[in-house]
Amino acid sequence: MEHFLLFVVMSILLIILPGPDTGLVTKNTVTHGSKGGLQTMAGISAGLLIHTTAAVCGLSALIVKSVMLFSVFKYVGAIYLVYLGVTTLYAVFKKKESAIQVEKESKYRHKSAFLQGFLTNLLNPKVAVFFLTFLPQFLPAGSDPFLPFFTMGMTYTFLTVIWFLLYVYIIDLMSAWMKKPSTQRAVQGISGLVLLLFGMKLAFEKNP
Template sequence: MTNVSLFILMSVLLIILPGPDTGLATQNTLAAGKQGGLKTVLGSAAGLMIHTLAVTLGLSSILVKSAFLFSIFKYVGALYLIYLGISALWSMRKNPASIGEELPAGYKHKSHFLQGFLTNLLNPKVAVFFLTFLPQFVKPGGSAFWQLLTMGLIYTVLTVIWFFFYVHFINLIRAWMKKPSTQRVIQGMTGIALLGFGVKLALEKQP
């Protein structure tokens, strides 16, 4: 792998950009606390590892080249994000209790790990990103498989580290939010953000 330091720098800059993972981690941390946020992050990391394996095995290129498969992943992923956004808004509307009290009924039986996993896995933009970003740092003459796998692992670890601190920060803010009106505003904003990411993904064109 060439330019390791540049790869790490670029990865960090890309990871901290807000996206569906950020919106979902925020929403679940506000709704279920630090535990809910960290489970979401681990689910997202698991999704990244699946995308890493797909790139190393050449499966991502099939997805990108096939308009049919790309559309399936795109619309399923978009619908799932829209569903999460609507669920967040609905839970906020039905459960205006302040943060720190009993969890909203809509969150008691939800798997935050699965939410993070599916949000990442069903996003074809992640597959496209890995397919276009990682190969730029492959060293000619070396094993492309192991280099891509290593870069995918590094990117996943950096993602977990960033969101670990992010979730803890959001959890601290959550502890200060005692007013139901404040909670509703923040939950509403994250719900709308998830809806926006879903609509944006649905309108995404095949590269």
């Protein structure tokens, strides 16, 4: 495949740019520790694998070409991001729980991290648009896109996993500082605002 190294470099630059996935991983790592961050990363990766499969099978093209389908995915994804942002901001202003309550609820706190990451990525139609507009630029003219699409999609997913493993590790290293109540409130507030803004931005995004 031509220009594969260029594809890798461009993918890395795009992955490290802050977005909804980064905001969600940050929120869940600060709130639930490295386990929450890693589960969120696993959910994001699962969403990317589905987008890869969709691109390979041509379903992404159908979504992009259909105004109705694109709009459905766009607004569902936007509503979910806004929901995550609002609930995160609400948690910042919520009264502190007692140590007993935290202890009782601690064993349940990681259950939704994977699902949050999965839905945030899967319900973002811009990921489908990205796969159809970015990947073809690295295909040889007239070639069968099946294997190159699959290879690039898997590579992009792998690079995403590597980045978020490093990202979660760095946040975990700073856990003493990150777990201070004032720091958690600040990071949660910023993460919630980012998720809210990205949700609103997605909602008002023009159809391709």
